[in-house]
Amino acid sequence: xxxxxxxxxxxxxxxxxxxxxxxxLIMASLRVIFKPLMALIQVSIKETPSKKDDAWLxxxxxxxxxxxxxxMLDWVASLKLPKKPEK
Numbered sequence: 834x835x836x837x838x839x840x841x842x843x844x845x846x847x848x849x850x851x852x853x854x855x856x857x858l859i860m861a862s863l864r865v866i867f868k869p870l871m872a873l874i875q876v877s878i879k880e881t882p883s884k885k886d887d888a889w890l891x892x893x894x895x896x897x898x899x900x901x902x903x904x905m906l907d908w909v910a911s912l913k914l915p916k917k918p919e920k
Contacts, residue, residue: 860911867906 846854878890893899 860909863906863909864911 849857875890878886881887
């Protein structure tokens with residue numbers, strides 16, 4: 834099964850232009866970095882005894898800057914797949 838997947842991926846990758854491969858790698862890298870980083874920050878701040886940093890995090894996540902960055906990363910760095918119709 835792994836060999837089949839590798840063969841199929843190699844076939845598709847050889848047909849894509851280099852800019853498309855670069856774009857896919859950038860998209861994947863942004864997602865791989867941003868989501869775990871934000872989760873780590875949230876967990877570490879919530880684990881501290883101080884409530885001051887909790888308030889700071891809440892304020893930061895409600896800010897228009899964070900929302901804009903988050904929206905742009907989600908829009909640019911993720912692929913939206915069509916939803917399956919409900920049966």
